[in-house]
Amino acid sequence: MGIKNISWKEELKQELLKIGIESELFISDSFLLMRFRENEQLFLHLITIDTQPGCRETLQLQQDYLAEGKQLIQLWEDVWQNRTVQVLSRISALLGRNKRIHGRKTNILSITQPQADQFLNQHHLQGSATSRYRYALLLNDQIVAVATFSGKRKMIRKHPDYTSAELIRFATADGFTVQGGLSKLLQHFIKTLQPDDVMTYADLDWSYGKGYTKLGFELVAQTPPAEIWLDTQKMIRYFPHRLPPELNLIVAELSAAERVGYLNSAHYFSVFNMGNLKYILHL
Structure with missing residues (x-):
């Protein structure tokens, strides 16, 4: 897998400290989380590719935090590696540092x-x-x-x-x-x-869409978590129907179990997102 040997969680912590953000890693019911000294309502759930929790358990964790009025962001290892600057910028914005x-x-x-x-x-x-x-x-x-x-x-x-x-x-x-x-x-x-209307989606990994509500958008639907295949060599994510054509031709003929085994052998591993919130602004 194209994963760094050093702890990406510690790297995240160090990079945040470089821009003046103090954080703390802690375990809660087997989930690895990060909290911030300057905002007690914001948390990160740090998800490592090869030791990821289940989708259902992760969704329940997010809902539990939401019920307490807290925001829980799902930060995947590959997202940190691919979009480091953007992740740091987003966290800074959420902490009101912009x-x-x-x-x-x-x-x-x-x-x-x-x-x-x-x-x-x-x-x-x-x-x-x-x-x-x-x-x-x-x-x-x-x-x-x-x-x-x-x-x-x-x-x-x-x-x-x-x-x-x-x-x-x-x-x-x-x-x-x-x-x-x-x-x-x-x-x-x-x-x-x-x-007559404008619609948009809020990515539940990172947002509950409160900004859209303030602009007059109405929450109309929530899509469920989606399965995604991660090419761990190129660190590229694919929805199942958008896998490279040469892979699609092969897995189309396989059973579900065979499909997983074949994709794993090709360095593709299953990840997931939390789904989306659909908003519509009626005009």
Whole structure:
């Protein structure tokens, strides 16, 4: 496996300390967690690939913390290794350490897909994704936030002329929080495209979607945890239906048990996420 021999949990702790964040590792019911001195409501659940807990147990742990008004983030070993800078930035933001910029001081600019890719791959935990519309907020000619959207899609089951669009990505530059930034970009998109609603997803590994609720979005659904296959040599994640074609051809002919054995022999190991919360802003 493409896993470092040194403890990635200790590496995380050391990297946080370098930016002034003191943390503590502790065991709770066999789960390895991290807490922070400056915020008693935020916790990380650190998940190592080859000693991971069960999906059901992990989901229950998250729900238990949520019931106590606490936020529990699921941080996987491969995510830390692949997106170290973005993980540190996200934790800093959750701890309220970012420099605040007022959205009203920024200007909106339409940008290209390559420009969005460059910014999102640098600042978003999940990197970039293909989009139809892309907008940036500029402060002193520097991009400080980007939001990307799909085109309008007809929702005939609701009404022949009803259209919906998706907010695909939103990110701010490392170390910055743009107050009112997402709202400003969202309203610009709505005014320009005039959809009947805008939908989006909150990644339950990292967010409960409270920011969307503040913007008027309504929680309409929750998707269950999803199985994911991790290529531990290239450290790339794949949903089962998106495995490389050469693998799909082989595993399609195998039983469930045979499939697991074959993928493990090819250095693919099963991981999972916590699912997503689906939000809709009705206009």
